[in-house]
Amino acid sequence: ISFMITRKTITPCLALACAIVTKRYLIGTFVETPENMEPDHSDWELFRTWLLGRMIPDAHLCGVTKLLGRHYEAVSALYRLLGVKVGKYVYWPGSGFRFMEPDLVELGDYVVFGSRSLFFTSDSTHRRQAVRIESGSNVSDRCVIMPGTTVKCGAVLGSGALTKQGTTYAAGTYVGSRGNECILLKKANGTMEPTESSYARAFTKSSRMPYMVLPE
Numbered sequence: 001i002s003f004m005i006t007r008k009t010i011t012p013c014l015a016l017a018c019a020i021v022t023k024r025y026l027i028g029t030f031v032e033t034p035e036n037m038e039p040d041h042s043d044w045e046l047f048r049t050w051l052l053g054r055m056i057p058d059a060h061l062c063g064v065t066k067l068l069g070r071h072y073e074a075v076s077a078l079y080r081l082l083g084v085k086v087g088k089y090v091y092w093p094g095s096g097f098r099f100m101e102p103d104l105v106e107l108g109d110y111v112v113f114g115s116r117s118l119f120f121t122s123d124s125t126h127r128r129q130a131v132r133i134e135s136g137s138n139v140s141d142r143c144v145i146m147p148g149t150t151v152k153c154g155a156v157l158g159s160g161a162l163t164k165q166g167t168t169y170a171a172g173t174y175v176g177s178r179g180n181e182c183i184l185l186k187k188a189n190g191t192m193e194p195t196e197s198s199y200a201r202a203f204t205k206s207s208r209m210p211y212m213v214l215p216e
Contacts, residue, residue: 012063019055019062020081023102027052029083030101030121032128039126046126049100056082059096072199087111087135089200104128108135110197114159117143123165136194154188 027048033039060066061078068074076086083102087109095115099105104121111133117140122128129148133139138156146165151157154171162177163169171188196204 009067012061012067015062016056016064016078019052022055023052023082030103030128032104032130033126039122039128041126049122052102053098053100056098059098061096065092065096089197089203091197091199093117101128104130106130106132108133108137108153108194110136110194110200112138112197112199114139114141114143116141117145119145121147123147129166134194153194157182158185 085106091112093113093115101121132150134153136153137151141159143157143161146163148166149163150168155169156173158175160176161182164181173186174182
């Protein structure tokens with residue numbers, strides 16, 4: 001039994017640690033393809049993405065996030081080690097994420113995720129474009145985020161939303177897809193400021209809560 005417990009807990013951590021070290025010292029940083037240049041189709045560039053995908057083959061960071069459960073600040077710290085730019089108090093989905101080029105993902109403060117969404121940071125021609133989810137935005141269930149997408153503060157991508165490559169989505173509610181792009185269901189009035197999510201308030205205003213929240 002002790003062997004099984006050790007294998008289930010230590011092995012995922014060792015696999016992720018190996019992936020982090022390899023990413024930092026061999027694979028390196030993924031960068032956007034300049035607009036006036038063709039994508040780099042060299043064997044090395046294709047190999048870098050393939051290698052990281054082989055070392056982290058799932059959406060749970062080699063199974064480590066399953067061990068962490070709802071300790072989301074710890075999950076954020078692990079993604080930062082891989083190169084993802086993560087703000088504070090991000091509410092991660094239980095289904096996890098698989099970022100093939102993690103340096104091209106930027107998440108602001110108080111971002112809330114639903115489950116089973118997909119992020120793409122390069123297209124079929126291997127052109128790399130960063131994805132930015134700004135502070136105070138929401139990405140719900142089964143969304144597909146295409147390369148070059150920017151989700152502004154106050155924007156809510158509803159269930160099944162499909163973004164269009166290189167498009168910025170202002171504050172409002174978007175759902176589904178039509179003509180290869182999500183539909184604006186409700187437009188927000190004026191410019192919105194980032195607000196704390198319910199998850200974030202449980203920590204920042206814990207004294208006002210009718211329950212105790214353990215620190216992360």
